[in-house]
Amino acid sequence: MIRVTQLILFVCLFTIGSSVFAGGHLWDINELYSNFDGTIQFVELHVASSASNETGMATKWIRSTETGAEFVFPGNLSGSTAFAHLLIATQGFANLPGAPTPDYILPDNFMATSGDTITWFIYDDWTYPAPALPIDGVMSIQKDLGTGQLILAANTPTNFSGATGSVDAGGPPPPPPAPTASFSIDITSGEAPLAVVFTDTSTGVIDSWSWDYGDSNGSSSQSPSYTYNDAGTYTVTLTVTNTGGSDASICTGCITVTDPPPPPAIDFVRGDTNQDGGIDITDPIFMLTYLFASGPAGCLLALDGNDDNNVDLADAIYLLTYLFGNGPDPASPNPDCGQDLTPGGTLDCAAFDACP
């Protein structure tokens, strides 16, 4: 009896003094599966040995680096874990006929389909693409336990109770047929600047538009507007694209832009700077005010009294000499209204009030 008492005491002491919990260390990722849109996915863990006490799963997590989604085990397991599987799957997977019942539900799009790292707490992590995650509804990423390499194989989801199966969630829908490109233009020729409205008349499902205006500019709008500022003949190309392919419509030389005509010549009287119908002292005063007091310019051709294609102090002196020093008359047109007979300079004349 004494020995029994001692035994009880030993057990009691050990329990009080220290304790060891069941772990979850021997669970490894065993399989990753997703359909094309991420609504049907599962992560399967596996104990690849006869360890039967790997039940300590509470608060441990599985995480996707790419999506940031995290699944946390709500509690510990109950039962032997020797060679056991754990199936954590989306509701979409659970609804598939013939699918084994998931042990836990995973949110949709838990894993990224293009590339991701799935980390199981501090015990395991799988990274893809290498190989890429299949999205054909049948294949999954698994591990060749002989080589340790990730491989692709037909899915074999298995839950904790040992129920297993294989699902076919179907592959992605076939891509739509390539679209057919066409467009219309509201105007095909004119003087620069020529504003043109391009209207897309393509048919089919279109994901993107690419316009080439023929002058190294373009647009990705469906029906853009564009203004040609330079004369020339332009070839316009519209390319439309979807996941099934692309098509281009080319309008060769379909837009012609010409230079605008020169502005109409204005009749004026040289020397009549203030445009009052005659040349008198008020004209050199008008000119001096323009030159030195920021006065209005009026018609610069009229201010160019000496017809040297410049407006400067010499013009004022020229007018004063004409008025008071018997100097020569201002050059034509003078005294009657008329056009500049010596064009080629930079001076302009938008209007001259004293001429009809």
Next chain:
Amino acid sequence: MCGVRRLSLIGNDLTAWLLILIFLLSGCQLGSERSFQYVETDCAGCIEALPTNGWCDLCSHGLVAGLIVPSREFHDALDAHGHEVDTETILCNLCREVAREDQFCPRCRHGFVAGQLYFSELTWALARGESAPPDIRCSGCREQVGGLGRCAPCSTYWVGTVRFISTEDADRAAGQYRRLQVALERLSRCSECAIAGFFGYPCRFCSSEPIPNPLQ
């Protein structure tokens, strides 16, 4: 004074139960008959936990090679004791091969010693040594135990409270021991900093990098 040996002299069951009850109520610090002079605490739970790298409920901390691990989560993650597994049934080919030679499987990050499985390079490296006995008679060993050092008279190496004969084994264990010390320093930030960092992952909260293995 209370202890296992004194109880063995008692022939009355009722008396024994009363003593157990008294012990439970008083929180009597058992284990005083063991010396473990090199342990900083006289907490009886730690005396029990020390050789098994277990958790001391009385002091609310774990022990790994004599290092105090204040986080239960971290101590659980370290799981620094052997696990009975039929190594011939392990599905990983490499694990089965290395288990026969008491080696470490880098693929699964599991180590094997005497047919037992260890969950990390640290616990495997420590398992290749021998846990310190309660009484260390060699003065040279008493100077080294609890740290990293060599007892010249005994030609043994100490990594915390674990003794090694092989230099290679001691070096490997010392490297992991230092990583554990770095991880324990990270515990002041958050437990995941320590856990993730020690097991080779960045911390999702602090963005701290994994602790290099081996340490530079």
